[in-house]
Amino acid sequence: MAEAAVAAEVDVADAAVRDRFGLTWQPALAAGILANLDRIDVVEVIAEEQFGASSRATRALETLAHQVPLLVHGVALGPASTSPVDVRRLDRLARLVERLDPAFWSEHLACVRAGDIEIGHLAATPRTSATIDATAANLSRAAAIVGSMPMVENIATLMDPPASDRSEVEWVSSVMTASGCDLLLDLHNVHANSLNFDFDQVEYLDRLDPERIGAIHIAGGCWIESPDERRERRYLDDHLHDVPDPVYDLLVEVGARVRRPLTVLLERDGRFPPVRHLLWQLDRARAALAEGRRRVSNET
Amino acid sequence: MRPEFETFLARLYTDAPLRARFLAGPREEAERQGLTVEECAALERIDRVGLELSARSFAHKRTLKASRRARSWWKSVRAALGRPRH
Numbered sequence: 001m002a003e004a005a006v007a008a009e010v011d012v013a014d015a016a017v018r019d020r021f022g023l024t025w026q027p028a029l030a031a032g033i034l035a036n037l038d039r040i041d042v043v044e045v046i047a048e049e050q051f052g053a054s055s056r057a058t059r060a061l062e063t064l065a066h067q068v069p070l071l072v073h074g075v076a077l078g079p080a081s082t083s084p085v086d087v088r089r090l091d092r093l094a095r096l097v098e099r100l101d102p103a104f105w106s107e108h109l110a111c112v113r114a115g116d117i118e119i120g121h122l123a124a125t126p127r128t129s130a131t132i133d134a135t136a137a138n139l140s141r142a143a144a145i146v147g148s149m150p151m152v153e154n155i156a157t158l159m160d161p162p163a164s165d166r167s168e169v170e171w172v173s174s175v176m177t178a179s180g181c182d183l184l185l186d187l188h189n190v191h192a193n194s195l196n197f198d199f200d201q202v203e204y205l206d207r208l209d210p211e212r213i214g215a216i217h218i219a220g221g222c223w224i225e226s227p228d229e230r231r232e233r234r235y236l237d238d239h240l241h242d243v244p245d246p247v248y249d250l251l252v253e254v255g256a257r258v259r260r261p262l263t264v265l266l267e268r269d270g271r272f273p274p275v276r277h278l279l280w281q282l283d284r285a286r287a288a289l290a291e292g293r294r295r296v297s298n299e300t
Numbered sequence: 301m302r303p304e305f306e307t308f309l310a311r312l313y314t315d316a317p318l319r320a321r322f323l324a325g326p327r328e329e330a331e332r333q334g335l336t337v338e339e340c341a342a343l344e345r346i347d348r349v350g351l352e353l354s355a356r357s358f359a360h361k362r363t364l365k366a367s368r369r370a371r372s373w374w375k376s377v378r379a380a381l382g383r384p385r386h
Contacts (some may be wrong), residue, residue, distance in 0.1 A: 114310035120362035130301045159350025163342035232349045
């Protein structure tokens with residue numbers, strides 16, 4: 001075997017050894033997570049759920065941080081906006097990151113408020129050069145206050161944002177370039193958007209720099225219908241259903257493209273099945289990523 | 301993109317009467333809100349089904365958050381009332 005091929009195989013094997021798989025922290029799953037730390041490498045904590053948490057809950061998380069690496073995931077900063085991100089939110093985030101010392105922190109490439117209006121969740125911002133610059137400036141401000149760069153996550157959307165002049169993947173890639181942030185690639189969001197806006201999800205992966213993908217989210221969703229007589233369908237990323245097969249297929253594709261070790265997180269926010277069912281889905285994710293990594297070593 | 305456009309989108313997501321007026325006449329409503337010609341043209345082509353479904357999804361999330369906040373407020377009141385006095 002040629003020296004380069006051997007080196008590539010070693011790289012792939014090494015990355016596979018260091019891939020990590022985990023769950024999002026939910027009080028309803030706490031007992032199941034604590035009882036299965038031998039099968040869970042990492043736990044993701046939603047930042048906003050810890051702001052204003054009781055001191056007992058905070059101490060419990062600090063104790064957990066000694067047993068398993070934690071990640072801090074923001075859902076309400078809204079950096080993809082022409083308005084500057086709220087410094088008070090960043091201060092709270094900085095204190096949480098300092099206390100929990102996560103392996104990394106992350107936030108969505110979304111707009112969550114404008115003017116004095118709270119949208120309530122993650123809205124896709126119009127994809128233009130102006131929003132790329134504004135988002136990069138917000139991420140730079142966030143990194144300065146929190147003390148480290150976040151990973152940024154692509155979002156699912158039910159509506160193609162108006163006034164956009166480029167595709168989602170072009171916009172996400174440009175934000176990564178302009179901000180220097182690595183990508184937390186949500187494969188279910190790619191899947192949902194590919195169904196809603198009719199693009200090829202593997203081509204989406206091909207247009208990302210694989211070396212800038214640092215972490216993966218997987219989740220589930222469902223179809224919803226418009227309330228009018230047209231009954232048009234859209235696919236909603238709701239985190240209430242099992243991970244669908246096409247997301248595992250995408251994870252194989254990721255394994256075949258990304259050389260660096262990855263952190264893969266299963267997001268489940270409600271309608272919780274027994275924890276063994278979530279662990280089974282994590283095992284499927286391990287197998288899918290390993291299959292992709294094997295494909296590379298077989299080709300080399 | 302101007303902040304005014306972003307704010308108008310946020311209002312479309314969260315204000316049902318405004319959304320109904322807008323869907324009945326997108327250009328007219330956008331012009332009434334003082335948006336530019338280009339912004340009005342972009343809004344005229346808006347994905348109407350996506351807008352309505354997004355607005356419903358965001359409203360559901362706001363309701364969930366409000367009920368969580370109320371539960372947490374009630375929990376702290378109960379804790380305070382239940383705390384022994386010295």
